[in-house]
Amino acid sequence: DVKVTQSSRYLVKRTGEKVFLECVQDMDHENMFWYRQDPGLGLRLIYFSYDVKMKEKGDIPEGYSVSREKKERFSLILESASTNQTSMYLCASSLGTGPYEQYFGPGTRLTVT
Amino acid sequence: QQQVKQSPQSLIVQKGGISIINCAYENTAFDYFPWYQQFPGKGPALLIAIRPDVSEKKEGRFTISFNKSAKQFSLHIMDSQPGDSATYFCAASISVGFQKLVFGTGTRLLVSP
Numbered sequence: 001d002v003k004v005t006q007s008s009r010y011l012v013k014r015t016g017e018k019v020f021l022e023c024v025q026d027m028d029h030e031n032m033f034w035y036r037q038d039p040g041l042g043l044r045l046i047y048f049s050y051d052v053k054m055k056e057k058g059d060i061p062e063g064y065s066v067s068r069e070k071k072e073r074f075s076l077i078l079e080s081a082s083t084n085q086t087s088m089y090l091c092a093s094s095l096g097t098g099p100y101e102q103y104f105g106p107g108t109r110l111t112v113t
Numbered sequence: 114q115q116q117v118k119q120s121p122q123s124l125i126v127q128k129g130g131i132s133i134i135n136c137a138y139e140n141t142a143f144d145y146f147p148w149y150q151q152f153p154g155k156g157p158a159l160l161i162a163i164r165p166d167v168s169e170k171k172e173g174r175f176t177i178s179f180n181k182s183a184k185q186f187s188l189h190i191m192d193s194q195p196g197d198s199a200t201y202f203c204a205a206s207i208s209v210g211f212q213k214l215v216f217g218t219g220t221r222l223l224v225s226p
Contacts, residue, residue, distance in 0.1 A: 042218040104156025
């Protein structure tokens with residue numbers, strides 16, 4: 001069974017703090033993704049990575065950065081958290097290029113006050 | 114052109130009834146259409162997927178119907194059960210090269226006992 005784990009289920013941070021969200025997958029997947037999920041907006045892609053140290057912007061990258069130093073780990077960084085970044089953050093991984101299933105972690109609900 | 118429009122936003126169906134969720138897309142290059150199911154507190158998980166070379170795909174009580182000319186596809190859940198209560202997301206992507214999924218906005222399904 002593929003397992004995608006996220007470091008925290010709930011996180012509360014203050015405006016202006018630097019925030020790190022960690023994601024680890026255990027199936028040697030090439031691709032990893034960060035999404036945010038908001039009611040009525042579905043899942044929106046923030047960043048993705050198709051290889052170690054490689055990253056590409058998704059649809060809403062502003063205010064975020066990512067890091068992938070090891071194949072199994074993909075981190076999302078909020079450089080200076082703002083209240084409009086309060087959301088559910090989902091990490092996913094997939095085997096490689098092509099129509100492979102994306103496996104999602106349970107999500108991190110981030111609240112920025 | 115990258116959007117996938119999903120309706121309805123929410124749906125209440127009686128146990129044993131048929132649940133129908135519809136999606137429409139604009140980008141004719143899309144050729145992979147998965148549906149993801151998300152239970153509360155969990156990440157989305159792949160439910161069923163279809164390619165446009167077939168008009169229908171069935172897995173158990175779940176069926177995807179695909180209309181290429183109308184650029185629409187739908188999920189039908191036959192004999193809906195309370196355990197089917199979840200949020201459903203349609204998605205679309207281009208299967209060649211890097212698979213970047215475009216998700217619909219989600220449908221919250223409640224199956225009443």
